[in-house]
Amino acid sequence: MHYEETAHNAVLWAHYTDDELAHLHQSVVASLDPQEMSLVLAWILPSSAAQERLALLSDMRMHAPPPVFDSVLGLARAKLSTTDWHKLAKGLGLPAAPQVWPEYVAAH
Structure with missing residues (x-):
């Protein structure tokens, strides 16, 4: 979890806005x-x-x-x-x- 929340999040934040990440999250949740x-x-x-x-x-x-x-x-x-x-x-x-x-x- 620590690696995910540090290294992975750093890459996501470098390439996506908070709104884009929220939309991606909502899309994943809606697909379940x-x-x-x-x-x-x-x-x-x-x-x-x-x-x-x-x-x-x-x-x-x-x-x-x-x-x-x-x-x-x-x-x-x-x-x-x-x-x-x-x-x-x-x-x-x-x-x-x-x-x-x-x-x-x-x-x-």
């Missing part, structure tokens, strides 16, 4: 089918720092269809530790208690 995305997120969500995870899900909340966002929340709930889930839920303004979560999803 739901099964691939679930597999990727199953690794990314528990491995990301709390702020990165919150930023990712906040962006998804704004741009993804509600059923997709709800599915990702369910995956996050299943994959994150209790502490990490509580941080994410608090950041998103969601109830953190597992017994509350199904009722929240059903209502929203």
